[in-house]
Amino acid sequence: MKLHEYQSKQIFSRYGIPIPKGRIATTAQEAAQIAEELGNRVVIKAQVLVGGRGKAGGIRLAKTPKEAAEMSTQILAMDIKGLPVRKVLVDEAAQIDNEIYLGITNDRAARKPVMMASAAGGVDIEEVARESPEKIVKIYIDPLLGLRDYQSWDIAAGIDLPREHWRAFGQIARGLWDAYVACDATLAEINPLVITADNRLLAVDGKMVIDDNALFRHPDLGEMRDLDVEAASEIEARKYGLSYIKLDGNIGCMVNGAGLAMTTMDIIKLFGGEPANFLDIGGGAGEDKVAAALRIILSDPNVKAVLLNVFGGITRGDEVARGILAALREVQTVVPMVIRLVGTNAEEGRQILADANMITANTLAEAAQKSIAAANA
Amino acid sequence: MSILVDKNTRLVVQGITGNEGLFHTHSMLAYGTNVVAGTRPGKGGEWVLDGKIPVFDSVKIAVEATEANTSIIFVPARNASDAILESADAGIKLIVCITEGVPVQDMMKVRNYLDQKLVRLVGPNCPGLLTPGAAKVGIIPGDIAIPGNIGVVSRSGTLTYEVLYALKLVGKGVSTCVGIGGDPINGTNFIDCLSLFEEDPHTEDVVLIGEIGGSDEEKAAEFISDRMTKRVVAFIAGQTAPPGKRMGHAGAIVEGGSGLAVDKINALQSAGVRVAKHPEQIPSLLT
Numbered sequence: 179m180k181l182h183e184y185q186s187k188q189i190f191s192r193y194g195i196p197i198p199k200g201r202i203a204t205t206a207q208e209a210a211q212i213a214e215e216l217g218n219r220v221v222i223k224a225q226v227l228v229g230g231r232g233k234a235g236g237i238r239l240a241k242t243p244k245e246a247a248e249m250s251t252q253i254l255a256m257d258i259k260g261l262p263v264r265k266v267l268v269d270e271a272a273q274i275d276n277e278i279y280l281g282i283t284n285d286r287a288a289r290k291p292v293m294m295a296s297a298a299g300g301v302d303i304e305e306v307a308r309e310s311p312e313k314i315v316k317i318y319i320d321p322l323l324g325l326r327d328y329q330s331w332d333i334a335a336g337i338d339l340p341r342e343h344w345r346a347f348g349q350i351a352r353g354l355w356d357a358y359v360a361c362d363a364t365l366a367e368i369n370p371l372v373i374t375a376d377n378r379l380l381a382v383d384g385k386m387v388i389d390d391n392a393l394f395r396h397p398d399l400g401e402m403r404d405l406d407v408e409a410a411s412e413i414e415a416r417k418y419g420l421s422y423i424k425l426d427g428n429i430g431c432m433v434n435g436a437g438l439a440m441t442t443m444d445i446i447k448l449f450g451g452e453p454a455n456f457l458d459i460g461g462g463a464g465e466d467k468v469a470a471a472l473r474i475i476l477s478d479p480n481v482k483a484v485l486l487n488v489f490g491g492i493t494r495g496d497e498v499a500r501g502i503l504a505a506l507r508e509v510q511t512v513v514p515m516v517i518r519l520v521g522t523n524a525e526e527g528r529q530i531l532a533d534a535n536m537i538t539a540n541t542l543a544e545a546a547q548k549s550i551a552a553a554n555a
Numbered sequence: 556m557s558i559l560v561d562k563n564t565r566l567v568v569q570g571i572t573g574n575e576g577l578f579h580t581h582s583m584l585a586y587g588t589n590v591v592a593g594t595r596p597g598k599g600g601e602w603v604l605d606g607k608i609p610v611f612d613s614v615k616i617a618v619e620a621t622e623a624n625t626s627i628i629f630v631p632a633r634n635a636s637d638a639i640l641e642s643a644d645a646g647i648k649l650i651v652c653i654t655e656g657v658p659v660q661d662m663m664k665v666r667n668y669l670d671q672k673l674v675r676l677v678g679p680n681c682p683g684l685l686t687p688g689a690a691k692v693g694i695i696p697g698d699i700a701i702p703g704n705i706g707v708v709s710r711s712g713t714l715t716y717e718v719l720y721a722l723k724l725v726g727k728g729v730s731t732c733v734g735i736g737g738d739p740i741n742g743t744n745f746i747d748c749l750s751l752f753e754e755d756p757h758t759e760d761v762v763l764i765g766e767i768g769g770s771d772e773e774k775a776a777e778f779i780s781d782r783m784t785k786r787v788v789a790f791i792a793g794q795t796a797p798p799g800k801r802m803g804h805a806g807a808i809v810e811g812g813s814g815l816a817v818d819k820i821n822a823l824q825s826a827g828v829r830v831a832k833h834p835e836q837i838p839s840l841l842t
Contacts, residue, residue, distance in 0.1 A: 458803040490696075
């Protein structure tokens, strides 16, 4: 789960990281009032969970409260890469001498958190990593020991940070580590961390991604979720414990298991069709779950056929078949359904469905081809 | 005949009194697995499954009483890392964690702790292990595989079942199937299993089932090319997955242009591995 810039910076601030003075505004009047209070030049920043805000015109410098109001009006009316701007952050503008990157993320291969820094801050760090990886300093952190001070000095030295800033930098690195641990983040980054004209370090922009699996111990962070970044159908799916991702094709997929769900999409594509979604109904396939899944798939008007692929283990084929029939009584549809049941009680399940005049298939390949034919009919 | 689990396995079930724990203990027993104990703090002294399996308060006590050497974990995600550490400290040598949804920072701590000990973890978020005809330590349906000489290692659950079933339909059997799980940080990886299969005299061929996310398949390809004498065939799921989206499994995500299915397929093919276009094709690559 991604946090907004203003949310991330508020968290950073709690862990002793200096951030610019500023507040969030939802109207131009509020923005003007904040600019008035700050009494200086301000930056108006669109709060949307997508990169490239600056290029899209979502970050503007305002010299007066009047300008702040005008720019906020424009930015609050924008859509950036399909996401509506509902809030702007009004921050005191910093006089910037230098821009640094500082971040912590999980390194899967090393199985440890890695702290990364670069003197080339302010730009997309993935681009720096691709084009000039030598400009990035990496320090692996033992998760059982945490960040040690000497590691901060190694990073400061590695990016040629002037020594006068080391003490402040050490505190910021420590604060970022503490925030990353306390929030169960998978990413915590300051980009840029600036050296101001009056020689202070300041976290001008911030970003955090929280581990969804850890939200059970962070109800406060869970409430910060921005629902705009997800399709309504994805939000609905989460309520039922379904994992759903909308795609652009016309064949809806309902599958048990994530790996098999991806494979079902792949095989549709392999035979020349286009999957409309990823959907993992998970273990067990009770009637209400199947019905919810079907409703969500059919809420996509592009769907011209549905492929249901269930490999019964613990989930029983006859139970799934009854679930489908019950779901279809509730969710009336003319969209053809192709059903493949394998494993525990599959034969009984297939019989139930054949009696109800549904298209059945034995193999994955056959199921894919039949659903493509049904979608094109 | 196998790797990791066999007739010598003496299994303790952590979380045996829960629905999942009870259900799967029953099915593992029915398969012939030597389940010797279960644990649930506060319920020590009770018996489950018609008095067949004793329940202990902790893994340590269970090991002292029953000489259990392997554990399987069915506790909720918030308790899973604790359960893994408990088994490791009780002297268990193979820990299988079925639980899905363990926070990744928990797993980093657990993994770095386990690396200092002589203990193997399989999972979390995995279907466990099956040595057909000998032992089932996990939730893989027992009747979809027959004994044989093909080793199977996979990041998935039901997709693995597809492959086992496709092999069974053409009469091909399996030495051991290991589900290593779909999380970004896990205990046992592809290389660990490939290496065990390479050393196992009864395994002749290996099937590797990977998916998008991370670079374990690429590392496996390197290992296969450098160290494996046995034939390996593969399938990689997620060619149509959009970037930046987590496809059900916590570890199945293409991030910053890395973890793509096409890169994994290319790496494996360069290592001489034949990669199936879909899972039902795998048996034909093993003839």
